[in-house]
Amino acid sequence: MENIEKMELFLSKLSEIEDKYKKEKENKEQFNVFTALHNQFDERRLHSRFISYLLSLNLESGKIFLEAFIKQIPQINNFLENADWANIEVAPNEKNKSEFENIDIFIWNKKTNQEIIIENKIFAGDSNHQGNKIGYNGQLERYYNTVTTGEDKDEKPVYYEGNKCKCDKTFVVYLTLNADKPSSDSRGETLQESDVICISYREEIKRWLEKCIEITQDKVLLRDSIQQYLDLTIKITNDVEKALKLKNEIAKNIDLAWQNKEKIIELEDFKHVKWHTVHEFWTELAKQLKIEMPETLNKGITKVTHYNSNKTKLIIRFTFHNEELQIVNDAKGFTLGNLTQGRWGAFSEKIPNIKFCNFEKEDTFHLINEQYREEIIAKIITAAYERYDKLENVF
Numbered sequence: 001m002e003n004i005e006k007m008e009l010f011l012s013k014l015s016e017i018e019d020k021y022k023k024e025k026e027n028k029e030q031f032n033v034f035t036a037l038h039n040q041f042d043e044r045r046l047h048s049r050f051i052s053y054l055l056s057l058n059l060e061s062g063k064i065f066l067e068a069f070i071k072q073i074p075q076i077n078n079f080l081e082n083a084d085w086a087n088i089e090v091a092p093n094e095k096n097k098s099e100f101e102n103i104d105i106f107i108w109n110k111k112t113n114q115e116i117i118i119e120n121k122i123f124a125g126d127s128n129h130q131g132n133k134i135g136y137n138g139q140l141e142r143y144y145n146t147v148t149t150g151e152d153k154d155e156k157p158v159y160y161e162g163n164k165c166k167c168d169k170t171f172v173v174y175l176t177l178n179a180d181k182p183s184s185d186s187r188g189e190t191l192q193e194s195d196v197i198c199i200s201y202r203e204e205i206k207r208w209l210e211k212c213i214e215i216t217q218d219k220v221l222l223r224d225s226i227q228q229y230l231d232l233t234i235k236i237t238n239d240v241e242k243a244l245k246l247k248n249e250i251a252k253n254i255d256l257a258w259q260n261k262e263k264i265i266e267l268e269d270f271k272h273v274k275w276h277t278v279h280e281f282w283t284e285l286a287k288q289l290k291i292e293m294p295e296t297l298n299k300g301i302t303k304v305t306h307y308n309s310n311k312t313k314l315i316i317r318f319t320f321h322n323e324e325l326q327i328v329n330d331a332k333g334f335t336l337g338n339l340t341q342g343r344w345g346a347f348s349e350k351i352p353n354i355k356f357c358n359f360e361k362e363d364t365f366h367l368i369n370e371q372y373r374e375e376i377i378a379k380i381i382t383a384a385y386e387r388y389d390k391l392e393n394v395f
Helices: 002-029 033-037 041-055 065-069 072-081 139-149 200-212 220-252 254-259 259-264 271-289 298-305 364-367 371-385
Strands: 088-093 105-109 114-120 169-176 198-200 313-322 323-330 335-337 345-347
Touching: 002 220, 002 254, 033 041, 041 065, 041 088, 041 105, 041 114, 065 072, 065 200, 072 105, 072 114, 072 169, 072 323, 114 139, 169 200, 198 220, 200 220, 200 313, 220 254, 220 271, 220 364, 254 259, 254 364, 259 371, 271 298, 271 364, 271 371, 298 313, 323 371, 335 371, 364 371
Parallel strands: 114 169, 169 198
Antiparallel strands: 088 105, 105 114, 313 323, 323 335, 335 345
């Protein structure tokens, strides 16, 4: 009887979470030009580029959107003091759509020689590198030291449109859905936690976009475009929040959830629960291997979790003892490849037969639980290090 009550309470909680967001979703216009042209989670081609475009846009009264953005962040309020707009550079921009030194958004006040670097993270993990140059391994510290010293990781001078870029003051802004903090690996040995300004789509970006809409009432096409982008950011924030709440509730009651797997799998947002589970798995695996998570994995994860594609291979590559290795998950489950030797093989029996395309398998389903996920990752890494030179199959 007690178990039945727990089960009913658990299912009721899931239903509550779904209903909370359903009405708001129904009230929103379904068509959005941004999602018609891009994947809604495309950080670089959609979000960073559109935000940067607005920041670089020069209206009659000056770079008014940039000014409104700066006012949302007290730590950088003085960036535009005595601004000479001719000496303000923003990249990417309408004419040059390339990032400067791979920085998502770069703002340079050449008159005061101050810079703002904005790292935009919706889901991608930090791009940290293994290298010998101190101060260039973590993603944020690498960007910071590049623009502050005027030299990149290869000790080559850095130029922006012919001007040497070596600034006196650099502000580091970390933009996420909910103002999450960057990892200590990303900050590296150069930046302290207090050196990074964390802002969110939910707060600062929402207020800024609302201000942009307010000041473009007489520019209908621009105003409506900004409104559509604001609608998209609100939708993404709410969808992610909902999916994570469902995932956390399932994770806390993983055994009850498995007993009711048919009902759980039929949830409208279970595909998002799967996506976050698989994404967190590969992000943590990459972190433990001390490599950056490949950008291509996001598309593969979407195919596997949203469309149950059993033909998609999820692959991560790393180096161990000078051998190039890869860990793969596909319809076979997990396999380990040694690209240097041209050999591959299944993992040991310690690794359950997990297939991310099939959450109806118990071992895959239980990955929603963080503790279980961490245990599997630890076993995979241990097995990879033990077996990398004992693989029998030939590619």
